[in-house]
Amino acid sequence: MSRNQEQRHVYYDHDIGIEAYQLSGVVQKFPNHFHDFYVIGFIEGGKRHLWCKGREYDLSAGDLVLFNPRDNHYCSPIGGEPLDYRAVNISPEIMLGAAREITGEDCAPRFAQNVVYQSEAAASVGDVYDAILSDAPKLQKEEAFFCLLEQVLQEYAAPFESPEPPEPDEQIQKLCAYMEHHYAENISLDTLLSMTSFGKTYLLRSFTRQLGVSPYRYLQTIRIDKAKKLLEQGVEPIEAAGRTGFSDQSHFTNFFKSFIGLTPKQYQKIFTDGPSPAVPGEEGAEHED
Template sequence: MNGEVADYRRHPTEPGVDLLSARFVTHRYARHAHATYTIGLIESGVEEFDHAGSLLRAAQGQVALLNPEVVHTGQAGVPEGWRYRVIYPAVDVVRDVAAGLGAPAGTPFFPCTVVDDPAAARLLRTVHASAARGDALASSSALLTALGAIVGRHAARPYGHAPDQAASRSVRAARDLLHARLADPPSLEELASAVGTGTFALLRAFRAAYGLPPHAYLTNLRVQRAREMLDSGLRPAEVAARAGFTDQAHLNRHFKRIVGVPPGAYLLGRV
């Protein structure tokens, strides 16, 4: 046994926020992106991750601040692995906090991915502790206090543009086609033909725009859709078919590589 454990659950008072507490040693996150922000406190060990083309390391006591839709990985940076607590706030939650602080309209952006901020570390621990106790007032207050402090100290101007706006028309069309044909995707050749470009040109342009090649983007999208279906009450076996996975084992494997826990454990934290 390597002592790995992970608990993934919804925040008790804010439906737009998820919480993860985990210790990983051998687990490796696949390249993926979240629709939410990722704000994680390293409690012990070191997490190493590829992030927007750079290899970063977050050590004990440091806080990682990942913006939405930025492709990254995650793995142990030392033999003993790492233990961390994470909050995943939806974009509109962080945007509302920023507006309450008087920030200009738009989506807040964290320019520094790994920061040393002991006060933020304490606040993140409080978010998890209050959520575990189930006190609605305390957990709401702790969450907003933590987000307000982190946004106020570390967020910069809003995004200048979303990744989709930077993509060419053909790449956006390819992305839309993948969204439309989640369970029955075209081949790369069919995708390129449908948007009027060559396969190699599309492969390069798609990765430059979205951080992942089309097949990996599709897997990430399927896992995101699977989460939405699980949240709506569907069971994993049904979700696997609807999201385009071969079977439930296929769903389980990719879900854990991206979310950190398998679908069954994910569901336990939604009740």
């Protein structure tokens, strides 16, 4: 499938409060980044090399991917093969409520592994996506969603009594908090250094080792997440770019698409246009109209 035949379908379902998306014929590389939500997805076709939390995987059709919030990851095609992929994005709030119903435990689950080869749960992801795409009755969508989560949590979630992954040290946490509050500002390395006892090289190495992403990539990921929330509220892309620290709309659009796979305008339409499919070929555009 050529580049102009790429298809990127993304929908937000108000009944169950999750995003569902499908990528077809995509050869794009996705940079090292993280999300503030859970991802449950599967490879429908093509092959991908995935890096996640310091480990590497070769993925092919039928493989399941599971990302916790803040699991850093990036991927690229193998042999130039186009990717066919379907997934659902689940906010921590929705996941916590659903997990409480399923497990009876009042704490957020954590996936114990990021890749499951040839998982039977892949079909269940497709069931949720299809129910959302067809705008099925609410009960049908809820049933498909809870069946998927029950299957995934029972088979691949860490026991609730398991120790949490180690937190970054206090100085790194301080830098993260600063960037999360001052993301719209022109933050420099010297600004970050002034809050630590580190040298420049040590700061960059230590931050990347503990978070899995560099300080600049962390800042850009936070900016993209803030911009998504503005777009969901109906803020125009050019205003969202200015309010989240991007130098201009072209810069914003290129970063947004490299992280999300859609332009800002295409992403915003998820929340304004309802469940009508995206138009094949449009998604290859690199800039907004």
